[in-house]
Amino acid sequence: MAGSLSRRDLGRVGAAIAASAALGPVRANAARKVDVVVIGGGFGGATAARYLKQFAPGLSVVLVEQNRVFHTCPFSNLVLGGLRRLADIAYTYDRLSDRFGVEVVHQRAVALNAANRTVRLADGSDIGFEKAVLSPGVDMRWDALPGYDEAASEEMPHAWKAGPQTALLRRQLEAMADGETVVIAPPANPFRCPPGPYERASLIAHWLKQHRPKSKVLILDAKDGFSKQALFMQAWTRLYPGIVEHVPARDDGRIVNVSASERWVETAFGTRHSGGVINVIPPQWAGAIARDAGLANADGWCPVDPTTFASDLAPDIHVIGDAAIAGQMPKSGFSANSQGKVAAANIVRALAGEAPISGSFANTCYSLVAPDYGISVAKVYRSTPGGIIGIDGSGGLSPMDAGPEVRAHEAAFAEGWYASITGDMFG
Amino acid sequence: MIRNAMAAAGLLVAVASPAAAGDTSKGVILALSCAACHGPDGASPGSIPAIDRLKPSEIEAALKAFRADTRPATVMGRIAKGYSDAEIGLLSGQFGRGR
Numbered sequence: 001m002a003g004s005l006s007r008r009d010l011g012r013v014g015a016a017i018a019a020s021a022a023l024g025p026v027r028a029n030a031a032r033k034v035d036v037v038v039i040g041g042g043f044g045g046a047t048a049a050r051y052l053k054q055f056a057p058g059l060s061v062v063l064v065e066q067n068r069v070f071h072t073c074p075f076s077n078l079v080l081g082g083l084r085r086l087a088d089i090a091y092t093y094d095r096l097s098d099r100f101g102v103e104v105v106h107q108r109a110v111a112l113n114a115a116n117r118t119v120r121l122a123d124g125s126d127i128g129f130e131k132a133v134l135s136p137g138v139d140m141r142w143d144a145l146p147g148y149d150e151a152a153s154e155e156m157p158h159a160w161k162a163g164p165q166t167a168l169l170r171r172q173l174e175a176m177a178d179g180e181t182v183v184i185a186p187p188a189n190p191f192r193c194p195p196g197p198y199e200r201a202s203l204i205a206h207w208l209k210q211h212r213p214k215s216k217v218l219i220l221d222a223k224d225g226f227s228k229q230a231l232f233m234q235a236w237t238r239l240y241p242g243i244v245e246h247v248p249a250r251d252d253g254r255i256v257n258v259s260a261s262e263r264w265v266e267t268a269f270g271t272r273h274s275g276g277v278i279n280v281i282p283p284q285w286a287g288a289i290a291r292d293a294g295l296a297n298a299d300g301w302c303p304v305d306p307t308t309f310a311s312d313l314a315p316d317i318h319v320i321g322d323a324a325i326a327g328q329m330p331k332s333g334f335s336a337n338s339q340g341k342v343a344a345a346n347i348v349r350a351l352a353g354e355a356p357i358s359g360s361f362a363n364t365c366y367s368l369v370a371p372d373y374g375i376s377v378a379k380v381y382r383s384t385p386g387g388i389i390g391i392d393g394s395g396g397l398s399p400m401d402a403g404p405e406v407r408a409h410e411a412a413f414a415e416g417w418y419a420s421i422t423g424d425m426f427g
Numbered sequence: 428m429i430r431n432a433m434a435a436a437g438l439l440v441a442v443a444s445p446a447a448a449g450d451t452s453k454g455v456i457l458a459l460s461c462a463a464c465h466g467p468d469g470a471s472p473g474s475i476p477a478i479d480r481l482k483p484s485e486i487e488a489a490l491k492a493f494r495a496d497t498r499p500a501t502v503m504g505r506i507a508k509g510y511s512d513a514e515i516g517l518l519s520g521q522f523g524r525g526r
Contacts, residue, residue, distance in 0.1 A: 051459075054449070055449040055450075055451055056449055057449075334463055337463050338459070338460055338463065341456075341459040341460075341462075342456060342459065345451040345455070345456050345459070346451075348449070348451055349451050354451075357451065357452070357453055357456055359453070359456035359457060359459070360456075360457060360460065360509065360510075360514070361460065362460035362463070362506065362509070364463070364464060364502055364506065376501070376502055378502050378505045378506055379505075379509070380460075380506060380508075380509020380510065381509075391508075391509040393508045393509075394505065394506065394508040394509030394510075395505050395506070395508070395509065396505050398501070398502075406501060409501050410501050410502075412474045413464075413474060413475055413501060413502070415473060415474055416464070416471065416473035416474035416475035417463070417464050417473075417475060418473070419466075419471075419472045419473030419474075420462065420463060420464050420465060420466040420467075420471055420472060420473060420475060421463045421464070423466055423467055423472050424462045424463055424466070424467050427467075
């Protein structure tokens with residue numbers, strides 16, 4: 001535990017450590033209690049931890065995150081398209097601890113006990129809490145698509161969590177011969193980042209056009225329609241004619257069987273597709289810690305209060321981000337960031353004995369189709385007793401009839417958004 | 428662990444108190460959404476316009492113009508339509524303060 005204290009803590013308590021050491025070793029399971037534990041340091045959790053400390057610097061806030069380096073899913077498609085390096089989308093938690101005073105514990109949280117309000121870490125120690133923020137993101141469902149398990153994902157990467165999977169898929173693209181096909185197989189709803197597979201197809205097509213001009217991208221979709229569909233398809237016609245092909249479920253696009261060793265995917269009507277690179281994006285559900293703690297419904301997602309994000313099943317645990325059922329909000333990094341702030345504010349209010357405030361939430365999702373061609377969808381959301389709903393008249397898509405200047409503007413704004421939100425998360 | 432040991436030894440004088448909540452009023456909560464694009468506290472580090480040095484009255488006027496589609500925008504027209512006059516007034520007050 002000593003190693004997990006931030007430098008600032010160590011500076012503050014430095015003189016006392018020698019004295020405490022004289023007391024002898026502390027038992028590993030001695031109950032340690034803090035005000036708020038945040039589990040998961042992604043778009044939801046990192047944001048919540050920062051804003052908890054910003055609102056109430058006196059709170060003790062521990063962020064439990066197993067990885068020392070976080071790779072953002074947003075902009076990971078730019079890595080696949082050769083427009084960024086993996087290092088360009090990597091962040092550490094140093095500023096959350098040094099600037100905001102969040103204590104970052106780099107261990108895996110293995111279990112959450114809602115009744116006792118404790119979280120068990122991989123080293124066997126427990127941390128008690130008054131309130132917890134649970135932002136575990138998604139787990140891939142290894143039971144949902146025959147032939148596609150964790151081992152298969154080393155042959156056919158999902159790359160739906162950024163990091164080693166992104167690097168693997170990028171290496172496979174670079175190793176592919178000209179003329180081979182890249183297969184992308186997105187899942188049915190709901191899943192993380194609804195427009196993500198189609199941005200991915202676009203940016204891979206952008207790279208193929210320059211480096212593998214005889215190759216193409218084949219999207220085998222478990223759905224008939226998808227996010228920003230008309231805008232994407234218009235852009236593919238303009239930029240990548242004959243390079244990107246989308247097969248909806250109704251035209252036998254849905255894959256039901258996979259062979260990683262023989263490198264094919266099979267559709268519902270028995271058509272086998274092989275490819276030089278096969279990117280299977282499997283069905284997903286809330287991260288295991290949320291499901292194991294009994295916070296998920298039968299579908300594997302977590303029902304929450306639409307104002308505070310307190311779990312319907314454990315009111316001191318606030319579930320945010322992709323794992324939560326957030327009404328009409330999409331599962332996006334922007335949504336998680338927005339939810340993390342509103343949850344943090346309401347946790348601070350609850351700990352101070354104040355009533356919750358119903359805020360509003362926002363989501364603006366940019367997709368890059370090419371480096372100078374961006375499209376977006378936006379919406380403002382409000383909490384209602386029946387759930388989170390989009391506000392009538394707000395939001396919507398980039399205009400279909402826009403010219404190249406507007407698309408270039410939105411591409412620049414996509415980069416601006418990325419700079420802002422990562423600064424908002426990590427300080 | 429160390430903290431507990433110190434507390435037991437009477438060395439830790441100030442224990443963090445959960446009280447002392449900062450400002451979490453409605454205006455603050457509404458304005459939180461702006462940061463994801465315009466940067467923390469509106470101080471955008473990238474290509475999206477910074478709003479931290481605009482006066483509240485300037486932000487209010489801009490949002491109402493975006494909402495009415497009388498000011499050109501890529502996305503702000505779509506965003507501004509999600510807010511009432513009262514909400515625009517509350518969240519505008521969180522920024523700039525004329526610095």
